[in-house]
Amino acid sequence: MKTFLILGAGTAGTMxxxxxxHALDLNQxxxxxxxxxxxxxxxxxxxxxxxxxxxxxxxxxxIRSFIAKGVEYVVSNIEALEPADNKVTLxxxxxxxxxxxxxxxxxxxxxxxxxxxxDGGWGENIFDFYTYDGAAALAPAISRxxxxxxxxxxxxxxxxxxxxxxxxxxxxxAYFTRKGIRNKVEITYATPLPGAFTKPVAAAALGKILxxxxxxxxxxxxxxxxxxxxxxxxxxxxxxxxYDLMVSIPLNKGAAFLGAAGIADELNYVKVDKHTLQSTEYxxxxxxxxxxxxxxxxxxxxxxxxxxxxxxxxxxxxxxKPMPDAFDGHALCYxxxxxxxxxxxxxxxxxxxxPGKYPLPGVGPFDLLGQTTLNHWGKLAFRYIYFLMMRGIxxxxxxxxxxxxxxxx
Amino acid sequence: MTDLANIKxxxxxxMTDPNQWTKEIAEVLAKQEGIETLTxxxxxxxxxxxxxxxxxxxxxxxxxxxxGTGISTKDLFALFPKGPAKKVAKIAGLGKPExxx
Numbered sequence: 001m002k003t004f005l006i007l008g009a010g011t012a013g014t015m016x017x018x019x020x021x022h023a024l025d026l027n028q029x030x031x032x033x034x035x036x037x038x039x040x041x042x043x044x045x046x047x048x049x050x051x052x053x054x055x056x057x058x059x060x061x062x063i064r065s066f067i068a069k070g071v072e073y074v075v076s077n078i079e080a081l082e083p084a085d086n087k088v089t090l091x092x093x094x095x096x097x098x099x100x101x102x103x104x105x106x107x108x109x110x111x112x113x114x115x116x117x118x119d120g121g122w123g124e125n126i127f128d129f130y131t132y133d134g135a136a137a138l139a140p141a142i143s144r145x146x147x148x149x150x151x152x153x154x155x156x157x158x159x160x161x162x163x164x165x166x167x168x169x170x171x172x173x174a175y176f177t178r179k180g181i182r183n184k185v186e187i188t189y190a191t192p193l194p195g196a197f198t199k200p201v202a203a204a205a206l207g208k209i210l211x212x213x214x215x216x217x218x219x220x221x222x223x224x225x226x227x228x229x230x231x232x233x234x235x236x237x238x239x240x241x242x243y244d245l246m247v248s249i250p251l252n253k254g255a256a257f258l259g260a261a262g263i264a265d266e267l268n269y270v271k272v273d274k275h276t277l278q279s280t281e282y283x284x285x286x287x288x289x290x291x292x293x294x295x296x297x298x299x300x301x302x303x304x305x306x307x308x309x310x311x312x313x314x315x316x317x318x319x320x321k322p323m324p325d326a327f328d329g330h331a332l333c334y335x336x337x338x339x340x341x342x343x344x345x346x347x348x349x350x351x352x353x354x355p356g357k358y359p360l361p362g363v364g365p366f367d368l369l370g371q372t373t374l375n376h377w378g379k380l381a382f383r384y385i386y387f388l389m390m391r392g393i394x395x396x397x398x399x400x401x402x403x404x405x406x407x408x409x
Numbered sequence: 410m411t412d413l414a415n416i417k418x419x420x421x422x423x424m425t426d427p428n429q430w431t432k433e434i435a436e437v438l439a440k441q442e443g444i445e446t447l448t449x450x451x452x453x454x455x456x457x458x459x460x461x462x463x464x465x466x467x468x469x470x471x472x473x474x475x476x477g478t479g480i481s482t483k484d485l486f487a488l489f490p491k492g493p494a495k496k497v498a499k500i501a502g503l504g505k506p507e508x509x510x
Contacts, residue, residue, distance in 0.1 A: 156471075156472065220492060222471070222482075222486075222492075224482070224483070224486075236482060236483065236485075236486040237486060237490065237491045237492070266472055266473055266476040266477075267472065295507075
């Protein structure tokens with residue numbers, strides 16, 4: 001009996017387990033998936049929780065309900081990976097020898113890495129919305145906020161879902177406007193980037209929206225430390241930003257056991273070939289989703305688009321054949337812009353997001369880089385589509401990036 | 410005085426051919442960036458950035474520098490004030506560090 005081991009039962013691990021349960025002969029292969037959690041989180045939904053749009057039951061479901069038939073699901077932390085011996089040791093003591101390994105343990109926030117962030121005001125007037133607990137704790141703080149300085153801050157890139165901080169700002173602007181106190185709230189966005197986003201055309205478009213909503217951008221801001229005694233965020237070049245309420249996106253890092261195993265970069269993201277998704281260190285290891293160090297967005301849509309490539313390449317590798325498929329870095333993101341509107345960006349390793357139309361038969365076209373109500377409904381509908389996908393029902397989104405409908409200038 | 414006349418720069422002042430770089434050029438570029446004297450600590454960082462930059466074809470990020478050299482971010486900002494990753498890349502004759510995705 002051979003073992004196909006998957007670490008992580010989030011978006012990527014759940015999809016990979018199902019693909020492998022279908023593709024492999026289960027008389028010869030055992031498919032095992034390990035996760036420290038018993039709950040599956042719809043992470044794009046965290047954004048809506050602080051504003052009271054989503055409740056716990058909208059975004060949290062038992063992992064077990066998404067695990068495909070024939071797959072063994074183990075609940076445990078991972079103690080160590082020894083790739084030279086094809087061996088994983090779990091915190092519960094079990095040792096698993098694998099033939100193939102897929103790493104899909106994602107990325108986590110690390111507020112403790114910024115002085116004064118975790119150890120001063122965390123949960124009182126400093127919050128995150130990148131975890132369910134963080135988003136849930138932020139909700140009452142937002143609803144009792146009567147005015148003052150709201151500071152949203154990205155400590156360091158890369159982060160999961162690089163547009164989420166912008167969406168949070170747009171939703172906060174709309175929330176306080178509807179409440180009639182927007183004139184009493186000063187909103188500031190402190191980012192290490194030179195502008196609103198990484199890619200020039202989208203950065204200009206999103207920067208314009210921030211401007212229209214009177215959200216101040218503090219650019220090239222490298223977060224140094226927090227002084228909780230004065231409620232001030234300080235950058236390494238000593239720019240001080242005072243806050244009454246801070247929503248921080250702390251340092252994001254992959255799982256520590258990956259760094260210790262010697263297969264990851266300085267942020268514990270697994271080093272893989274960006275086209276084949278195979279580890280650059282060990283040929284029987286693949287990494288998917290947020291856990292990989294590819295220069296693509298850490299986002300669910302990216303996982304959906306890379307799944308086909310990974311499955312084809314792994315199966316070819318098992319058969320001793322050349323790997324047939326190359327991932328193009330395709331990402332597709334709805335961006336909530338507030339007041340029940342959203343915009344959409346579609347890009348890959350080589351094409352930045354362009355304005356135009358995104359054709360989707362039957363529903364679309366959706367407006368790229370424009371703000372429309374249809375895009376907003378697209379974003380909300382995605383939650384249902386996501387849970388269908390996790391149960392193995394296919395959605396007709398083409399994997400490869402296409403220029404159809406886009407204007408490249 | 411080192412002559413920069415034959416050195417190629419892009420619009421943002423980054424050298425476009427890292428092979429044209431010499432230690433003397435680094436000293437001139439450092440002065441332009443407001444750093445009068447390059448100390449041993451400065452050189453430790455510049456040498457690290459040259460080595461990784463030439464090996465990977467990309468300028469290292471702030472975190473790659475702090476992890477790779479063992480010098481803290483705070484000290485890095487003291488040595489190369491206001492945006493050390495960008496400043497070191499410039500002085501080391503490398504391209505602008507890429508933003509993240």
